[in-house]
Amino acid sequence: MKTLNRRDFAVDLGLSLAAAVLLPVTTARADDTSMEVHIDNFVFQPPELKIKVGTTVTWTNRDDIPHTVVSAGKFRSKTLDTDDKFSFTFTDAGDYKYFCSLHPHMTGMIKVE
């Protein structure tokens, strides 16, 4: 089980390294109107995101356990099962704190400028 975890971790690490390398290219080409947050191991990744007004953020749950994405009074996803996605377009500037209503210790922040 330890071996399994380590391998999972290594794969994840490989992917995020690849993503890190690819990111500048992707953002330079894209028009900055969409961003991604992943849920891995009960953590919003990245936990804080800075975006421009008009950006759509898409959360993807990559855990085996369902999660939600909730910002009080702003947005609330349905329960996201494994690989389910939730998108929200930010039309107003401000700080949007959010959390998982099933696992409230999971928190994140979207800063919209």
Add this chain to the structure above:
Amino acid sequence: MSGHDHGEDGVSRRKVLECMTWAGTGVLWTITGGVPRSLGIIDSAEAATAAAPGMTFLQISDSHVGFDKPANPNALGTLEEAVNKINAMPVKPSFMIHTGDITHLSKAAEFDNADRIISQSKLDVHYVPGEHDFLDEEVKFYRERYGRGTKGQGWYSFDAGGVHFIGLVNVVDLKAGGLGNLGAEQLAWLEDDLRGKSKSTPVVLFAHIPLWTVYPEWGWGTEDGGRALEYVKGFGSVTVLNGHIHQVMQKVEGNVTFHTARSTAFPQPAPGTASSPGPMKVEDAKLRSMLGVASIDFKQNEQRLAIIDTPLQG
């Protein structure tokens, strides 16, 4: 069970854990002298004989019917194995407590399937909801099935065998960054429910998320659980049962015994031993040894298997 005397010196914790093999069932409790005592693995000979006098009841938990990921592709199947074990028990318990997460995604079919299997035990079942049972848009499936006669979000109390049982709900209205939550309305009800009760009445509190702080980093605790424990402080015997963390943990604090049951679906890691509390993948051959809330012998002054929460936060 004599070959596995947990009280014997020199028996390592590891060895003790090894002998807690798959019972596929739940924790069997018996009331002796007005005090609930866990009898451990329910199909053991000891349980059979010790269970003869007085009342016994069972606890099962975290069935997660609908869960089909690699940690256990057939959670309904292992629940059925658990119920088969219950049906094979030499002494029929008076009733069963289910401490929540009956389903995985609160779907109608999941509740149907869980009910079809659990009802084969032919036992009265007293439920409290887990957070996975409140996921439907209108949050009505659990309440329509199990909420009859309950207060608020589903809390209630009843008396059996001279013991006062209180089912609490700590999975609603959770706050960002917080833990499980009982809320002011439920706490007021609890205080009122206990008012006038003789302090010699044994009390069993049961809820899904631990009422004690097991590991706040993973949300394993209840924000205002301490308030509930204040209300039962003066009682001579208090037993607090929960699920949620899918592993056996026990702690004795004065007159209060805390006990966490295993899941019938999938194991979760010990606090802090993995990157998240998510389902733990183990070899197929090992899975059943980690399910089913097989239990430990509880001895009042035996701390060997008690896991005290303090070091877990370090």
